[in-house]
Amino acid sequence: MGNNLSSGGIVRIDRGRIVLFNRNIESQRSKVESGMDSLSTASEEVETKCSGTHIEQLPNDLWIEIMSYLSYLDLQQLRLVSWRCRNLVNRRYFLTKGKVVVTKDNLTEMKLHVERGISYLSFEFVELRNLTQSSELEKFLKLVGPEVKDMMVRHSPVFRNMDGKLPNLKILKIATTSFLEDASMTIDGLNLKQFLHLNGFECDGVSLDSSLKLLMLMQLRRIENKVRLRHLQFEYRRNNEFALLQVLYDHAPTLENVDIFFSCSPGIDTEDWCLAFELMGKLRSLKLSGNCHLVMLDDILDSIPETAPLQHLDLTGMLSLTNDMLITIASKWHKTLRSLDLMFCVQLDVRCVQALHQLSGCLQTLTMAYCRALTGQGLVEGLTTQINYTLQELYLEDVCFIDEPSMCTMMERLPNLRKLSLDNCKQATTDKTLATIFQHQTLLRVLRIDNCNKITDKAFIGFGEKPFPVTRVKGLNQLNVRGCRNLTDTLLEQALHLPELLDLTLDYCNRMGTKGIAALCVHCPALEIVSMASLSLLEDEAVRLVVSNLKRLRSLTISNCSMLTLQAFQYIANKAHNLRDLVACGIDGLDHEAAQKILERHLPELKQVML
Numbered sequence: 001m002g003n004n005l006s007s008g009g010i011v012r013i014d015r016g017r018i019v020l021f022n023r024n025i026e027s028q029r030s031k032v033e034s035g036m037d038s039l040s041t042a043s044e045e046v047e048t049k050c051s052g053t054h055i056e057q058l059p060n061d062l063w064i065e066i067m068s069y070l071s072y073l074d075l076q077q078l079r080l081v082s083w084r085c086r087n088l089v090n091r092r093y094f095l096t097k098g099k100v101v102v103t104k105d106n107l108t109e110m111k112l113h114v115e116r117g118i119s120y121l122s123f124e125f126v127e128l129r130n131l132t133q134s135s136e137l138e139k140f141l142k143l144v145g146p147e148v149k150d151m152m153v154r155h156s157p158v159f160r161n162m163d164g165k166l167p168n169l170k171i172l173k174i175a176t177t178s179f180l181e182d183a184s185m186t187i188d189g190l191n192l193k194q195f196l197h198l199n200g201f202e203c204d205g206v207s208l209d210s211s212l213k214l215l216m217l218m219q220l221r222r223i224e225n226k227v228r229l230r231h232l233q234f235e236y237r238r239n240n241e242f243a244l245l246q247v248l249y250d251h252a253p254t255l256e257n258v259d260i261f262f263s264c265s266p267g268i269d270t271e272d273w274c275l276a277f278e279l280m281g282k283l284r285s286l287k288l289s290g291n292c293h294l295v296m297l298d299d300i301l302d303s304i305p306e307t308a309p310l311q312h313l314d315l316t317g318m319l320s321l322t323n324d325m326l327i328t329i330a331s332k333w334h335k336t337l338r339s340l341d342l343m344f345c346v347q348l349d350v351r352c353v354q355a356l357h358q359l360s361g362c363l364q365t366l367t368m369a370y371c372r373a374l375t376g377q378g379l380v381e382g383l384t385t386q387i388n389y390t391l392q393e394l395y396l397e398d399v400c401f402i403d404e405p406s407m408c409t410m411m412e413r414l415p416n417l418r419k420l421s422l423d424n425c426k427q428a429t430t431d432k433t434l435a436t437i438f439q440h441q442t443l444l445r446v447l448r449i450d451n452c453n454k455i456t457d458k459a460f461i462g463f464g465e466k467p468f469p470v471t472r473v474k475g476l477n478q479l480n481v482r483g484c485r486n487l488t489d490t491l492l493e494q495a496l497h498l499p500e501l502l503d504l505t506l507d508y509c510n511r512m513g514t515k516g517i518a519a520l521c522v523h524c525p526a527l528e529i530v531s532m533a534s535l536s537l538l539e540d541e542a543v544r545l546v547v548s549n550l551k552r553l554r555s556l557t558i559s560n561c562s563m564l565t566l567q568a569f570q571y572i573a574n575k576a577h578n579l580r581d582l583v584a585c586g587i588d589g590l591d592h593e594a595a596q597k598i599l600e601r602h603l604p605e606l607k608q609v610m611l
Contacts, residue, residue, distance in 0.1 A: 056084070064091070067088065067089070073552075073554075075089045098125070099125035099126060099127055099152075100121055100122075100123055100127070102126065102128050102129065102131065102137075102140070103129050104130055104131055107131070107134075107136055107137060110140060111136060111140040111143065114140070114143045122147070123144040123147040123148055124147060124148065124149045125149070125150045126144070126148050126151050127151075128152070128154065128156040129155060130154070130155045130156065131156040131158050132156070132158065133158050133161050134161070137161045138165070141162060141165040142165055145165035145167070146167055146168055147168070148166050148168065148169060149171065150170065150171045150173075151166065151172055151173065152174075152175060153173065153174050153175065154175045154176060155175075155176055159190040162190075163190075164194065167196075169197065170199050171198075171199065171200035171201075171231065172200070172201055172202070173203075173233075174202065174203045174204070175204050190212070190215075190216055192220060193219055193225055196226075196227065197227070198225075199227065199228065199230045199231065200230060200231030200232070200257075201216075201229060201231070201232055202231070202233035202259070203216065203235065204233070204261075210237060210239060210240075213235070213237075213240065214243060217234065217240055217243045217244060220250075220251075221246050221247055221250055222250040228251060228254040229247075229251040229254060229255060230254055230256045231255075231256065231257040232248070232251065232255060232257070232258055232259070233258075233259035233260075234259075234260060234261075235260075235261045236260055236261065236262045236264070236266065236290070237263055237264065238264060238266075241267075244260075248273075249272075249275060252279035253279055253281065253282070255283060256283060256284045256285065257284060257285040257286075258280070258283065258286050258287070259286075259287040259314075260288055260289075260290075262289070262291045264291055265291040265292070265293050266296055268293075268295060270295060270296050270300070273296065273300055273303070274299050274302075274303040275303075277300050277303040278303045278305065280304060280308060281305050281307060281308055282309070283308040283309075284308075284309055284311050284312065285311065285312040286312070286314070287312075287313075287314035287315075287316075287341075288300065288314070288318065289314070289315070289316050289317050289318070292318060292320070294320035294322075297315075297320055297321065298325055301329060302328070304332075306332045306333075308333075309336050310333045310336055310337060311336055311337060311339065312337075312338060313329065313337060313339070313341070314341040315345060316341050316343045316344060316367075317343065317345075318342075318345055319344065319345070319346055319347065320347070321345040321347060322347050323347070323348060323349065323351040326342075326348065326352050326355040327352070327354055327355045329355065330354070330355035330356075330359050331358065334358045334359055334361075334362060335362060336362070337359055337362055338362060338363065338364045338365065339363070339364060339366075340359065340366055341365075342366075343367050343368070343395075344369070344370045344371075345368075346371060346372065346373065347373075348368070348371045348373065348374065349374065349378075350374065350375055350378035352382070354382075355382075356382025357381065357382050357383075360382065360383050360385075360388055360391070361388075361390060362390060363390060363391055364392045364393065365392065365393040365394075366383075366391060366395070367395040368395070368396060368399060369395050369397035369398060369399070369421070369423075370397065370398045370399070372399060372401070374399050374401065375401045375402065375403075376402035376405070376407060376428060377403075379396075379399075379402065380406050380409050380410055383410065383414070384414060386413070387415065388413055388414050389415060389416050390416070391414050391416070391417065392416055392417060392419070393417070393418060393420075394417060394420055394421070395419075396425060397421055397422070397425075397448075398423065398424040398425070400425070400426075401427075402425055402427065402428040403427060403428060404427065404428050404430050404432060404433055406428070407422075407429070407433050408432065408433055408436045411433065411437050411441060412440050414440075415440055415441070415443075416443060417444055418444060418445045419445060420437070420444060420446065420448070421446075421447075422448065422449050423448055423449065423450035423452075423480075424450060424451050424452075425452065426451065426452055429452035429454065429455060430455065430459075431455060431456055431458055431459035431463040432463060432464065433459075434459035434460070434463065434470075435462075435464050435467070435468050438468040438469060438470055438472050441473065442472055442474070443475065444473045444475075444476060445475055445476060445477045445478065446476075446478040447473075447478070447480070448479075448480040449480065449481055449484065450480055450481070450482040451482065451484070452481075452484055453483070453486060455484050455486060455487065456486045456487070457487060457490040457494070460495035460496065461490070461491075461494050461495045469495060470495055470496065470498070471495070471497050471498065473498075474498075474500065475500050476498050476500060477500060477502045477503060478502065478504075479498075479503070479504050479505070481506060481509060482505045482507040482508055482509075483507065483508045483509075484509060485508065485509065485510060485511070486511075487506075487509050488511040488512060489511070489512055489513060489515050492512065492516035492519045492520040492523070493515070493516060493519040496524055497523040498523065498524050499523075499525065499526060500526060501524045501526060501527060502526055502527060502528045502529065503527070503528065503529040504520075504524065504527055504530055504531070506531065506532050506535065507531055507533040507534055507557075508533070508534045508535075509535065510534070510535060512535055512537065512538075513538065514537070514538070514539050514541050514545070517532075517538070517542040517545055518545050521545050521546060521548075521549035525550065525551075526552060527550050527552065528550075528552045528553060528555065529553075529554065529555040530546060530550065530553060530557070531555075531556075531557035532557065532558055532561065533558065533559040533560055534559065534560040534561070536561070536563070537563070538558065538561040538563060538564065539563050539564070540565055540568040540571065543568040543571050544568075544571040544575070547571055547572050547575040547579070548575045551578065553576060553578060553579055554578055555579070556572070556576070556579060556581070557582075557583040557584075558583070559583055559610075560585070560586040561584075561587060562588045562589070564584075565589075565590070566590070566591060566595060566598065569584075569595040569599060570598060572599070573599055573601070573602035576603065579603065579606060580605070580606060582606060582609050582610070583610045584610065
């Protein structure tokens with residue numbers, strides 16, 4: 001963030017740090033007078049009044065407004081600046097930006113931290129990751145359990161430790177957790193009846209015993225439990241169909257978010273499903289994925305009341321979705337729908353233009369990736385017959401039949417895009433297209449253009465008679481140019497001057513080397529995630545430059561870079577103090593055991609290492 005505030009000098013709040021530039025007020029005033037004689041007297045008076053305001057004199061409300069643009073990690077850096085910053089960051093308003101992740105590596109320290117009695121951490125949102133049952137975990141949950149309201153259990157079969165410790169739990173999420181590794185875990189290890197305030201339950205079903213899942217589902221029935229669910233995510237199987245339908249029916253009047261994955265195709269009889277969805281008058285978010293056949297999908301969408309305030313609809317992978325069904329969706333919720341995900345809905349073609357046109361005034365997020373029958377002209381007619389100020393996120397990966405003129409037209413008429421993905425849109429994504437994007441999409445935060453081979457360095461430096469470089473998009477946070485093989489070091493040296501860039505992917509850009517990486521480290525100092533897989537010219541020196549100069553680097557990928565040696569890992573171990581994830585697979589000739597020992601000895605805080 002680059003806000004400038006007058007303070008007898010200039011103050012810049014720069015993503016997690018405050019930098020003061022002290023200048024003489026009189027010298028500034030003389031420069032202003034000599035260079036801006038045309039300013040009115042009124043504007044000079046305003047400037048004089050503001051020049052005496054020091055940043056410490058700003059009210060807390062303004063500080064909080066500025067800080068609201070920072071990420072959780074940035075806030076943790078900001079709290080080290082001063083006591084005032086620390087107190088502001090510790091406010092409840094910012095605590096919800098992050099969650100506490102408890103692992104086997106930090107469990108003991110976390111428990112000791114809580115036992116000291118003075119903690120700035122909030123335990124409302126907690127994730128248990130890669131844990132097993134232990135007395136240490138049980139003691140920790142006794143200490144923080146009453147504060148926990150949102151719990152995620154990931155790779156952690158520890159339900160016995162959780163039993164009776166979470167009296168105020170509202171949302172429980174179970175992700176990729178298996179009980180097969182823990183012989184002491186009984187089938188009745190989880191009693192959902194104890195969570196009297198529960199209103200959300202998620203279970204993705206991966207590696208979880210089907211009988212245990214069925215038991216948990218049955219405990220959510222109203223005859224077993226008096227809670228009123230607002231959020232439910234579950235996997236459909238033939239052995240749990242009756243229980244799932246009963247839970248959906250019992251909680252239908254209060255359900256706001258429903259996410260069902262059909263691991264197998266349900267039967268033809270859809271009457272019970274329709275009865276449940278007819279009662280969902282408060283439904284705001286619906287996700288249906290997996291093997292849901294045409295009749296089931298059509299009947300469910302027809303059953304949901306038109307008065308339901310549906311805002312988010314995700315039909316990823318629904319191969320049975322037709323143009324007529326999409327038109328029905330648009331006619332029912334054209335006033336409320338904000339997000340629509342139609343990835344892999346391959347039956348959609350230009351005939352869905354009518355539906356897109358109906359939704360164009362309300363949709364903020366649209367995903368039509370891999371809908372390969374769509375055309376550029378159809379998207380223009382559906383989304384941008386006139387300037388569309390509403391759409392903020394557009395994902396068109398692998399939509400092959402979009403042409404360059406249509407893409408340019410859309411970019412001109414979508415001025416408020418924040419996220420744009422054009423992966424594999426090889427015909428539509430050219431230097432001219434990017435010039436149009438950089439001209440009109442100055443609010444863009446995420447740009448993904450994987451495998452768009454027509455793009456050259458000129459697109460980013462400035463293309464055409466009136467060049468518009470990528471530096472116009474000052475707030476760009478994420479850039480992915482994976483597989484754009486015509487890009488060279490010139491891109492990194494002359495174009496990517498982006499101080500706000502946090503995430504950069506350069507995989508398979510084989511014409512980039514150490515010289516370009518050196519420039520990147522100077523021009524993009526805020527980078528936290530860098531991926532340089534399969535860069536055949538990447539040397540140990542380039543790795544040294546990255547880990548030495550990018551102080552905020554947390555994730556680094558250098559897989560398949562054949563010129564790297566153990567020296568690169570020595571640089572990583574000695575310099576990358578904030579690094580948490582390292583991926584370095586497929587490096588020919590590398591002694592992987594020696595590399596692993598170097599990292600374990602000097603950088604034990606790495607959370608994930610893939611060699």
